[in-house]
Amino acid sequence: xxxxxxxxxxxxxxxxxxxxxxxxxxxxxxxxxxxxxxxxxxxxxxxxxxxxxxxxxxxxxxxxxxxxxxxxxxxxxxxxxxxxxxxx
Numbered sequence: 097x098x099x100x101x102x103x104x105x106x107x108x109x110x111x112x113x114x115x116x117x118x119x120x121x122x123x124x125x126x127x128x129x130x131x132x133x134x135x136x137x138x139x140x141x142x143x144x145x146x147x148x149x150x151x152x153x154x155x156x157x158x159x160x161x162x163x164x165x166x167x168x169x170x171x172x173x174x175x176x177x178x179x180x181x182x183x184x
Contacts, residue, residue, distance in 0.1 A: 097145060102152050110153055117146045 097113075105113065121142045127133035 097148070099148055099152070102148050105152075107153075107156065110149055114146065114149045114153070117142055117149060121146065 102110070124133060124138050124142060128136070128139065
């Protein structure tokens with residue numbers, strides 16, 4: 097799957113493709129360990145596919161964060177309350 101095809105997918109389709117690719121990677125590793133898989137090139141190809149999907153997902157997250165910051169609708173992130181040390 098080419099990067100342009102991945103970018104054309106919706107967010108839900110990306111999540112489904114990521115899940116499918118991770119399951120395929122697990123199956124390839126299992127098949128290689130049990131000597132059922134003869135095509136060793138599938139392992140790096142699947143890892144690259146996962147990386148492409150994660151890249152597009154990250155790009156979309158950054159684009160959404162930038163758009164929210166440009167609109168001024170993003171408030172300061174809430175901070176966790178600091179824990180107080182108990183007096184001994």
